[in-house]
Structures are given as structure tokens and as C-alpha cells.
Amino acid sequence: MPSETHSKDLSGYFTEATRLRDNSPLKSLTKYMQNDPTLVSLGAGLPHPSTFPLAQLSATVAQAGRSVLDTTAPHTTLSITAGQPSGGAVEGLEKFLQYGNGRGVPSYASFARTHTESVHRPRYSDWDVVVSAGNTDAFVKALMLFCQAGDTLLLDEWTYPAIIGTVVPMGVRMAPVPMDGEGMVPEALDKMLSGWSEAEQGRRPRVAYVIPTAQNPTGATMSLARKQALYRVAQRHDLVLIEDDPYYYLQFGAYMDPATVTDASERYAGLPGLSALQPSLLSLDTDGRVIRLDSFSKVLAPGLRCGWVTCPRYMADKIQFHNETSVQQPSGLSQALVSQLLTVDWGHEGWERHLVQTQREYAVRRDLFVDLCREKLKGLVDFVVPDAGMFVWFRVLLGEKSRARAGVMDEVFEAMVKAHVLLVPGRMFSPAGVRDSPYMRAAFSYASPEDLAVAVERLQQALRPFTE
Amino acid sequence: MPSETHSKDLSGYFTEATRLRDNSPLKSLTKYMQNDPTLVSLGAGLPHPSTFPLAQLSATVAQAGRSVLDTTAPHTTLSITAGQPSGGAVEGLEKFLQYGNGRGVPSYASFARTHTESVHRPRYSDWDVVVSAGNTDAFVKALMLFCQAGDTLLLDEWTYPAIIGTVVPMGVRMAPVPMDGEGMVPEALDKMLSGWSEAEQGRRPRVAYVIPTAQNPTGATMSLARKQALYRVAQRHDLVLIEDDPYYYLQFGAYMDPATVTDASERYAGLPGLSALQPSLLSLDTDGRVIRLDSFSKVLAPGLRCGWVTCPRYMADKIQFHNETSVQQPSGLSQALVSQLLTVDWGHEGWERHLVQTQREYAVRRDLFVDLCREKLKGLVDFVVPDAGMFVWFRVLLGEKSRARAGVMDEVFEAMVKAHVLLVPGRMFSPAGVRDSPYMRAAFSYASPEDLAVAVERLQQALRPFTE
Ligand SMILES: Cc1ncc(COP(=O)(O)O)c(C=O)c1O
Ligand SMILES: Cc1ncc(COP(=O)(O)O)c(C=O)c1O
Numbered sequence: 001m002p003s004e005t006h007s008k009d010l011s012g013y014f015t016e017a018t019r020l021r022d023n024s025p026l027k028s029l030t031k032y033m034q035n036d037p038t039l040v041s042l043g044a045g046l047p048h049p050s051t052f053p054l055a056q057l058s059a060t061v062a063q064a065g066r067s068v069l070d071t072t073a074p075h076t077t078l079s080i081t082a083g084q085p086s087g088g089a090v091e092g093l094e095k096f097l098q099y100g101n102g103r104g105v106p107s108y109a110s111f112a113r114t115h116t117e118s119v120h121r122p123r124y125s126d127w128d129v130v131v132s133a134g135n136t137d138a139f140v141k142a143l144m145l146f147c148q149a150g151d152t153l154l155l156d157e158w159t160y161p162a163i164i165g166t167v168v169p170m171g172v173r174m175a176p177v178p179m180d181g182e183g184m185v186p187e188a189l190d191k192m193l194s195g196w197s198e199a200e201q202g203r204r205p206r207v208a209y210v211i212p213t214a215q216n217p218t219g220a221t222m223s224l225a226r227k228q229a230l231y232r233v234a235q236r237h238d239l240v241l242i243e244d245d246p247y248y249y250l251q252f253g254a255y256m257d258p259a260t261v262t263d264a265s266e267r268y269a270g271l272p273g274l275s276a277l278q279p280s281l282l283s284l285d286t287d288g289r290v291i292r293l294d295s296f297s298k299v300l301a302p303g304l305r306c307g308w309v310t311c312p313r314y315m316a317d318k319i320q321f322h323n324e325t326s327v328q329q330p331s332g333l334s335q336a337l338v339s340q341l342l343t344v345d346w347g348h349e350g351w352e353r354h355l356v357q358t359q360r361e362y363a364v365r366r367d368l369f370v371d372l373c374r375e376k377l378k379g380l381v382d383f384v385v386p387d388a389g390m391f392v393w394f395r396v397l398l399g400e401k402s403r404a405r406a407g408v409m410d411e412v413f414e415a416m417v418k419a420h421v422l423l424v425p426g427r428m429f430s431p432a433g434v435r436d437s438p439y440m441r442a443a444f445s446y447a448s449p450e451d452l453a454v455a456v457e458r459l460q461q462a463l464r465p466f467t468e
Numbered sequence: 469m470p471s472e473t474h475s476k477d478l479s480g481y482f483t484e485a486t487r488l489r490d491n492s493p494l495k496s497l498t499k500y501m502q503n504d505p506t507l508v509s510l511g512a513g514l515p516h517p518s519t520f521p522l523a524q525l526s527a528t529v530a531q532a533g534r535s536v537l538d539t540t541a542p543h544t545t546l547s548i549t550a551g552q553p554s555g556g557a558v559e560g561l562e563k564f565l566q567y568g569n570g571r572g573v574p575s576y577a578s579f580a581r582t583h584t585e586s587v588h589r590p591r592y593s594d595w596d597v598v599v600s601a602g603n604t605d606a607f608v609k610a611l612m613l614f615c616q617a618g619d620t621l622l623l624d625e626w627t628y629p630a631i632i633g634t635v636v637p638m639g640v641r642m643a644p645v646p647m648d649g650e651g652m653v654p655e656a657l658d659k660m661l662s663g664w665s666e667a668e669q670g671r672r673p674r675v676a677y678v679i680p681t682a683q684n685p686t687g688a689t690m691s692l693a694r695k696q697a698l699y700r701v702a703q704r705h706d707l708v709l710i711e712d713d714p715y716y717y718l719q720f721g722a723y724m725d726p727a728t729v730t731d732a733s734e735r736y737a738g739l740p741g742l743s744a745l746q747p748s749l750l751s752l753d754t755d756g757r758v759i760r761l762d763s764f765s766k767v768l769a770p771g772l773r774c775g776w777v778t779c780p781r782y783m784a785d786k787i788q789f790h791n792e793t794s795v796q797q798p799s800g801l802s803q804a805l806v807s808q809l810l811t812v813d814w815g816h817e818g819w820e821r822h823l824v825q826t827q828r829e830y831a832v833r834r835d836l837f838v839d840l841c842r843e844k845l846k847g848l849v850d851f852v853v854p855d856a857g858m859f860v861w862f863r864v865l866l867g868e869k870s871r872a873r874a875g876v877m878d879e880v881f882e883a884m885v886k887a888h889v890l891l892v893p894g895r896m897f898s899p900a901g902v903r904d905s906p907y908m909r910a911a912f913s914y915a916s917p918e919d920l921a922v923a924v925e926r927l928q929q930a931l932r933p934f935t936e
Binding site for chain 1: 484485486488489490492493494497500501504506507508509510511512513514515516517518519520521522523524525526527528529530535536537543550564565566567601602604605608629630633634636637638639684765766767768769770771772773774789792793794795796797798799800801802805809822825826829830833858859885888889890891892896910911912913914915919920922923926
């Protein structure tokens with residue numbers, strides 16, 4: 001039951017740039033058109049739809065819950081046609097081809113809203129959604145609401161390189177927070193903030209960036225208790241939490257030792273689909289301090305370049321205005337396809353079946369890869385088995401001699417390349433610029449099962465000399 | 469004949485943020501994959517293509533050179549299929565659905581490069597293209613190469629509101645340059661820069677933002693002589709020119725008085741298509757100081773949200789890195805459609821026929837609207853007849869009494885709204901915040917011919933009292 005609490009006003013945290021971000025003056029004229037049906041507008045500089053060369057957009061899509069590569073399952077075709085709204089509330093194609101505002105095409109935004117309501121059940125009244133061109137686009141905009149040169153961003157000790165590549169040119173400093181197998185450690189965050197000295201460390205941080213599910217690169221997923229503890233610390237220190245959660249829908253549950261399993265299908269009996277997912281930080285948020293970022297990149301396709309942001313409306317408005325002076329909107333073709341697929345052709349139920357199928361794909365890969373690693377890399381690496389996502393984060397168990405050599409992990413990387421296997425060196429994920437990280441990230445999401453096996457063999461070869 | 473002159477190095481103008489913008493470390497790993505075909509990569513966190521639910525993307529497109537609304541011309545269907553490259557060099561659909569780098573999908577980028585080569589014939593050797601999510605996205609990134617808080621941007625006295633909405637939150641100041649019927653006046657720019665006092669006016673500007681074709685809002689198009697003069701001033705003061713040119717392909721030539729025309733078709737005999745367009749600033753650029761922005765918004769559809777930037781390679785690289793921490797790429801669906809349509813289904817020749825058809829659409833509208841305005845608004849407004857684009861820029865010929873009243877243009881706006889006709893008040897285009905602009909912008913691009921006639925009638929009614 002969504003409560004009628006209003007969000008806490010955090011607009012005092014807005015940067016000067018955010019304060020100055022305003023509705024496009026031309027877009028402010030639309031109210032005159034809405035109020036007067038007889039008005040003839042020569043206002044907006046809209047191209048004429050007769051010049052758009054598309055009459056219809058169609059896509060051959062997989063049956064919900066079956067892989068597109070599964071030739072035994074008949075595909076279906078969806079279409080969006082110019083000049084006629086399709087089934088349901090999806091607009092005609094010409095609407096997706098024309099300029100709109102930075103809030104997105106209504107049926108797409110409305111899908112995002114309905115979905116968020118049903119999955120995350122926000123606990124304050126004035127939440128809203130605003131479209132994004134994916135989570136990368138979205139975290140830049142979320143960050144820029146509050147952070148400017150000289151400010152400090154709280155983030156994980158190991159994190160997604162694109163956030164580092166965003167923050168460094170902005171002149172924003174980074175305060176890495178220690179992690180464990182569940183991600184950011186709330187007590188460590190609390191301690192860091194309680195001991196913060198503005199004289200020595202600059203202005204107190206207002207924003208923490210976290211990846212709560214299948215963290216990139218560590219694969220760590222926060223438990224509910226961890227999220228609750230983190231949220232309490234955020235309340236205590238009045239922080240905004242940017243919840244970058246592209247792997248949220250790729251939860252697939254705990255690893256079962258194959259020795260304890262009688263039938264392999266047991267391993268995939270409990271896939272959460274859409275209805276049994278772990279609660280998000282957004283779903284715990286009573287104050288309106290979580291900015292949640294959702295993306296279709298990992299659950300439909302990254303090339304769509306679309307997602308959405310959920311946060312208090314006054315923040316969503318500022319992101320909308322920022323959209324209007326950057327991407328304007330995600331591609332109309334992408335919005336059309338998602339809107340038509342998820343609200344009409346598949347609907348909510350088909351979407352859930354697709355997610356179960358996707359969860360299974362990654363669960364099978366996780367199991368295959370982890371089974372192999374437990375067998376072949378024992379004594380060479382340490383890792384937490386991930387419950388979601390695409391990554392395993394190895395700590396190389398360097399032998400005494402190796403440990404003593406500076407730059408040994410560069411040697412490890414070279415040895416791997418020589419053995420024709422590539423993992424990503426841990427240092428690439430370090431906001432602090434730690435060079436001698438004993439970690440490496442492996443993605444089990446893409447390589448074929450055969451290649452995963454070859455990779456683990458080669459890894460064994462390459463690592464052994466360093467662990468003796 | 470492209471000369472082998474190298475661009476002048478303007479990287480000394482880069483902001484600190486631009487200097488810090490770097491290749492994504494993960495993307496730097498691709499070189500290992502390219503150099504070693506036997507390598508097994510667990511590097512990139514790519515989603516598995518079996519989870520992408522699209523097998524084929526199709527579009528019903530207009531016959532090249534015919535409007536999509538023309539039911540007598542048979543439409544054709546184009547398709548991009550997963551797993552198989554289509555005709556020509558266009559990739560299979562799965563490539564458009566997957567992550568790539570910020571340079572764009574190869575066939576799309578290659579179309580942009582070939583097209584730029586053939587239409588603009590750059591005069592220095594190290595030019596390159598980089599994809600954008602449209603010109604709005606592109607001008608922000610072009611601007612951010614060189615401008616930060618405290619810098620000053622040179623721009624037109626009346627300009628596109630989104631550039632103002634971009635610059636203000638950045639803390640970048642604006643120096644509006646006087647215009648005439650051809651746009652920015654080079655002598656005025658020269659004088660402004662020659663008399664620049666860093667002590668009083670802050671750091672000398674390095675960048676000018678111009679819209680050379682069918683300027684928004686004035687409709688002004690620069691002649692070749694104007695472009696040459698502007699370029700010389702840019703050389704003299706070592707300026708970067710951002711050439712925002714979304715209306716470039718909407719050139720349709722001078723207005724012919726209907727009284728002098730015996731056959732209406734005479735008016736549309738000389739449409740330039742693709743091969744007889746006015747030279748761009750890029751085509752005059754021997755130094756590599758022009759950053760040219762092209763968009764498909766006005767020549768295919770704005771909803772595609774894609775375009776490209778042409779500039780020296782070292783600048784394009786920085787824009788690529790900026791893409792990688794923002795939009796990543798334009799939508800793959802948009803890139804797939806453009807790539808397939810313009811390189812395979814229509815090809816260069818069909819693309820030219822489509823442009824002629826589009827030029828005709830706007831030429832007919834310009835003529836209809838201008839014929840009406842000359843007849844009904846004589847003595848009420850003044851305007852330069854546009855040779856391209858979508859806009860007419862009216863100066864209201866205020867009567868003596870009206871002229872004396874502060875805020876009279878707000879009264880004019882209210883009178884128009886009361887008469888059920890909407891134009892955009894001139895003040896919305898003023899970087900200097902001029903409130904009492906006697907100008908208004910009319911777009912003839914969208915309203916139906918009947919509505920254009922109604923609008924002019926209502927305008928006549930609304931304006932008359934203010935001109936007496
Ligand atoms: C934590 C994290 N955020 C964001 C992204 C990118 O998401 P999008 O494709 O929606 O921009 C990724 C993907 O690599 C990621 O791992
Ligand atoms: C001068 C100018 N630049 C850019 C744009 C927007 O272009 P895009 O749709 O490519 O972002 C417009 C459109 O209104 C414009 O008039």
C-alpha cells in the first residue's frame with residue numbers, strides 16, 4: 001500500500017547548475033495548446049510527418065520465455081504503424097518519430113511507472129519516473145543534480161569504470177568505501193562520515209553511488225538486511241543514494257553444490273522471475289533519498305539504449321530538463337519496440353517469462369563456470385559465488401615470493417595473455433588508483449560453454465607459477 | 469581533392485575536464501582480442517545474444533522520392549536480421565543490439581564518413597566522424613571540449629534556446645554577436661574580439677556557435693561569401709567554430725514572386741538535392757577549426773535521435789570518450805535502420821531523391837506561407853524570406869504609441885493567444901535576456917495549409933491594433 005508520506009526536500013543539495021536548469025521555454029508554450037483546442041500553432045519547429053519515410057516498424061520477436069535462438073518455438077511479429085494507435089495504449093509510429101519532451105513517449109513512460117509501482121511499491125507519494133538513454137546516461141544526470149568540482153562522491157572500493165571515467169573529468173573526488181561479500185559495508189560508511197573533517201577532506205559528501213545487485217566488478221549482491229542497514233546510515237548522514245541496478249532482474253539465487261543435487265533441474269527450480277525478486281533500495285525508501293536507475297540493457301538488449309529513473313518528482317523534473325539539453329529522449333524506435341512488446345505483445349506476464357528464461361541462461365552459465373573453477377582453480381584463487389549477474393571476482397592467492405614483488409599482477413596479466421585468456425585486472429576498477437590489486441574480474445556471460453572450459457584450463461596454467 | 473594538410477593543433481584550448489577524458493580502460497583491452505584470434509576473453513561484460521529477444525527488425529519505408537503518405541507509390545520493406553549481415557556492408561542485427569564503443573556501429577559511421585567526404589570534401593587530412601544522439605547531444609559535447617564555468621561563448625544575437633539552456637547551467641557566459649539577414653556579421657565578430665578586454669570581460673572567447681543554414685530562429689542562411697568572411701575572422705582570432713547545421717539538407721532556394729511565375733512548377737525546378745547544396749563551413753576549413761554537427765532529425769525523423777560530428781580526429785576521440793560515459797552510442801535500432809536504408813535499400817541515389825522530396829515539401833510550405841504573409845501582413849510585419857528550413861522571423865512594425873509602452877510585446881503575445889494563434893516570442897531566443905524584442909518566430913513546417921491560412925488571418929487581426 002503506497003503511503004501518503006511526501007518525500008523529504010533535498011533540493012538544498014542541488015548544485016547551482018541544477019538550480020539553473022529549467023524547462024525549455026518553447027516547451028512551456030505547450031500549455032497554451034492544451035488549453036485551447038481551436039488554437040493554430042506556428043510555435044514548435046516540428047518537421048512535417050509526411051517527410052518521415054517510415055510507415056511501419058516491425059520486429060520478429062522470440063516467444064516469451066523462449067530464446068530467440070530456439071528454432072522449435074515459433075517467433076511472433078509485432079508492428080507499430082504510423083497514423084494508428086496499436087492495441088492497448090501504444091501510440092502510432094508517427095508519435096515515436098516526432099520530437100516530444102524529455103519525459104519520454106507517454107506509453108513508454110507509463111510502462112515504466114506501472115512496472116515500478118508493481119515491483120518496487122515506492123513508499124512515498126510524490127515519486128515519478130523519467131526516461132533515460134540507459135544507466136550510464138542516467139547516473140551522470142543523477143550525479144550532476146548534486147555534485148560539482150570539489151565535491152566528494154562515496155562509492156565502492158571496487159566499482160564500475162564508467163563512473164570513475166565520469167567523475168574524474170568533473171573534478172569530483174571519490175571516497176571509496178570498504179566492501180565485503182555483500183558489497184558496501186554500512187558500518188564503514190558510517191565511520192567514514194562520522195569522522196569526516198571538512199577542514200581536511202573538503203565538503204561532506206551528500207551522495208553515495210551503489211550497485212546493489214551483482215555489483216560490477218565483484219558480483220556481490222546486498223541482502224535485505226544489508227540494504228536496510230545502508231539505508232539507515234544514509235538517513236543518519238542525510239545522504240542521497242544512487243541505486244544503479246542494471247542487474248536487478250538477473251537474480252538467480254544461491255549456488256548448489258552439484259554433489260548435493262540429484263537432478264540438475266533442481267538447480268533452476270527457484271528462479272525469481274519478476275515477482276520474487278529481492279526488495280530494492282527504492283522499495284525501502286520512505287524519505288525520497290534513493291534515485292533508482294533501471295535499464296533494458298541486460299534484460300532486452302544494450303543496443304536499445306533506454307531505461308528510466310525513479311525518484312522524487314522535483315528531481316525527475318530536473319533530469320527531464322537535462323534530457324532536453326542533451327539526448328532529448330531515448331530513440332523513438334527503441335521506445336516503440338519496448339512499449340509495444342512489454343505492454344501489448346508480451347504484456348507483464350510474457351515479460352516475466354522472458355526474465356525467467358534470461359535468469360536461467362545466466363544461472364546455467366554461473367553454475368558451469370563455478371563448477372569448473374571449484375575443480376580447477378582450487379588453491380589458486382578465492383571468490384564469492386555470485387547470486388546474480390555476470391561476474392566472478394577472483395582474488396589470486398599469490399605465493400609468498402610473488403606477493404613480495406611490486407607489479408606482480410601486471411606479470412599475472414601478461415602470463416594470462418600469453419596463455420590466450422583475458423580477464424580484467426582489478427586495478428581498472430579502483431577509484432583510488434590501487435595498482436597492485438590481487439583481484440581480477442571474469443565475465444561468464446558471453447563466452448561459449450566450451451570456451452569457458454578452455455579459459456579455466458588456461459587460467460590454471462597461467463596462475464599456478466604465481467601461487468607457489 | 470582532399471589535401472594532405474594536417475589540422476592545426478588546438479588541443480591547447482581543451483579544458484582540464486577534456487584533458488582528463490580518457491579511453492574506457494575496459495575498451496582498451498579490445499586490442500588484445502584483435503591481436504590474438506585464439507584468445508578466450510572473459511573480459512567484457514557483454515550480455516549473451518541468446519537473451520536478446522529480436523530475430524529481425526523490419527520497416528516499411530516510402531519509395532525514395534515519394535512521401536510515405538502517397539498511397540499511389542508502393543512502399544518497400546527493409547529488414548535487418550540477426551546472425552546474418554544484410555546486403556552490402558551492413559552488420560547483422562545482433563551487432564546493433566550489443567554494446568560497442570562510442571564511435572558507433574561501423575557501417576553507420578562509415579556511411580557518415582563517405583557521405584561527408586562526398587558532400588563536404590574536407591580540406592585537411594586527419595578529419596574523422598564520431599556518432600551522436602542528435603545535434604543537441606553533439607553541441608553539448610563539442611562545447612564541453614573547450615568551455616567551462618567562467619568562459620565565454622560567442623553566439624548569435626538570437627539563437628536556439630537549447631544552447632542557452634545548456635550554457636547557463638554550465639556557468640558559461642554568452643557574448644551575443646549582431647546579425648543581419650545572412651546571420652552572424654563577421655565584421656561585428658571581428659570588432660568584438662579585437663576590442664576584447666580580458667580584465668573587464670574575462671578570458672577571451674575561443675569558440676563561436678553558429679547555425680549557418682536556416683538559422684533558428686531567424687531563418688537566415690549564410691551565403692558562401694559570408695561563410696568565407698566568417699572563417700577568416702575565426703582564423704584571425706584563432707576561434708573554433710561549432711557549425712550546428714540540422715537544416716543544411718533543407719535548402720530550397722530563393723522565393724519567386726507568384727506574379728512573375730507563369731507555371732507553379734517553375735518554383736520547384738531548382739531544388740538542390742544532395743549535389744547542389746551550398747558549401748558548408750566544414751568545406752572551407754583548412755585548419756581543422758570547424759566542428760560540424762549533422763543530424764537525421766530534419767531529414768529522416770527526430771525520433772531516431774542520431775547524427776554525427778565531423779572534426780579533427782583528436783577532437784573526435786575526446787567526443788567518443790565522452791559518449792562512453794554518457795549515451796554510449798545512439799540506439800542500435802536507429803543506427804540499423806539508417807545504415808540499411810541509406811547504404812542498401814535507398815542508397816546514395818535514393819537518399820538524394822528523398823531529400824529533393826523533402827526540400828519540395830518545405831519549399832511549397834514556405835511559398836504558401838510567404839504568399840499569404842505578403843498579402844495579409846503588409847505594413848504589420850517585416851521579414852526576410854528564408855531560402856531554407858522551417859522558420860520566418862517577423863519583426864512587428866509597432867506603431868508609435870505601442871512602441872512607447874514597456875512590455876508591449878507581452879500584450880502582442882496575449883492578443884495572439886486570444887485570437888487563437890501561437891507564435892514564439894522573440895525574447896525566448898535572446899541570450900542577453902532582451903525582454904522587449906519586437907520579433908516573433910513562425911514555423912511553417914507543421915501546420916496544415918488550411919491552418920496556415922487561418923493563422924495568417926488571425927495574426928492580421930491580432931497585430932493590427934499594435935501597428936496603428
Ligand atoms: C553497474 C553498471 N552500470 C551501468 C552499466 C551500463 O548500463 P547501460 O547500458 O544501461 O548504460 C553497466 C554495464 O556494463 C554496469 O555494470
Ligand atoms: C539549431 C538547432 N540545433 C539543433 C536542433 C536539434 O537537433 P537534434 O534533434 O539533432 O538534437 C534544432 C532543432 O530544433 C535546431 O534548430
